[in-house]
Amino acid sequence: MPSLSVIVPCYNEQGSIGPFVRELAAQAGFFSRFEIIVVDDASRDGSPDIIHGLAADLPLRVITHPKNLGLGAAVRTGFNAATLEWVTYLPGDGQVPAGEVRKFLPYMAAYDLIITRRGARPGYTAYRRLASTVYTAWVSAAFGLRVRDFNWVQTWRRSLWLREPSVSDSVFFCAEFLVRCRAAQPRMVEIEIGYLPRRAGRAKNGSPRAALKAAWHIIRFFFEEGSAGRWHLLHPIAPDRPEQLPRTRAA
Template sequence: MPPANRRASISVFFPAYNDEVSIAPLVRDAIAVLETLTNDYEVIVINDGSADATPRVLDELARGLPHVEIIHHETNKGYGAALRTGFNAASKDLVFYTDGDGQYDVRELVNLFPLMTGAVDVVNGYKIKRADKRYRILIGSIYNRTARFLFRLPIRDVDCDFRLLRQSALRRIELVSSSGVIGVELVRKLHAAGCVFVESPVRHYLRAHSQSQFFRPGRVAHTVIDFLVLWLKLVALRWLSAASGDDRRAGAELLTPGEKAQFPVSTRGDKKVAGVSFPPAGSQHTKPPASVNSFE
């Protein structure tokens, strides 16, 4: 393991919602693996308004473990809101997160850590095989394929919330989503900011205790709406704005020297349509070493 990585400080955080059974073992496993990677770490758990015994379990856990911090949301604000709270609370050089339901083994962080070399900004896990009911696997596959296509994502499994990121990369972006689409927003914005990704296979396990909050009909419908709104903001409107800018530049080149450009204002009926300008969503990436799997 490179000495630079050995000295890197790490924040690990878990969003938790009704995870009274799984969260304490997860925190203890995280501490065990962090002790082998660095001497400067913190573990943060965001209780997102759990209705079970999760708040009590977490408070008792923190009293006995000095590296553990608990943040309570008074109400259930959503998965994306819990992640944003975690990212804002993380203070170390590297930031790792995964879910609090125990479907991933946090000890596999040891496989991601060596891949965080100098050229890499994000090490993203991808599920070797999804351990879920068939309908969940189908919905997850459709979601992942659609997200990769519409948002031009550089990774194979955007739905795998097992990620190690540089704090410096997170500072380049601002996250706004409160729902489960935050994973797509995170990857899209990091990619647009020029971040370099590599991937590592991780195991996925059946949910042993708590119930998923994502596969309820109402939540699925809400996620679809959030997904489409996110695509409009991050892709469609930016593409239209860039295309409009190209047209204006082409028109300006036809003017004679000293002639002032006059651009018409679009109207619909008697209402003017205001234009919105966004920066382009692409940049040059530095390729990571050939020994790791890079997706740009």
């Protein structure tokens, strides 16, 4: 069985982080080794107390940012601290059911990178739907990545991350990583996983401010890649999809 490090970024999630981490810890038996790393991004509610209380009786590592740095930075901190063969991240708000990590297992032998997409998106406002559609179309066109959902959970071999880590601290960090690791020619697959309404709290990454920050990072990275002669839009790539092929194939 493969081993998996799960990064859980947390910012003001006192209403959901406790039950979610306990549910996640229950998945350990499906993997040869399993570690949970919670990155508290300078929460100002009761989240830190809850997280440290969990660490007292669960196999859990806690990393705390001294100030709020954003989702991308929190995930990057966790990935840099991970020790196992595969790494993934699940938001601390519980919108991905903890048991969904088991959906990665059939693909881990044949692939290096597992991209996930959401089906229905309960609780999404019209603004967030529009922003997501525009973002996906823009990133796909700019970087030649035919991916349906850039902003959801991704799971990859840690060796890929060590080779080409993302540097963005905005929601663009996942898409940036996919572009950076193209040179390694990873075997990619895209699957659908569950998506639930928030248990508590509010979304932090769909604001106009967050969108503007991501837009700036996209523009900056586009010209950085172009100045290096890497015009990815001229050579589009797409991940395999389960509806197109069997779940297992020769590695």
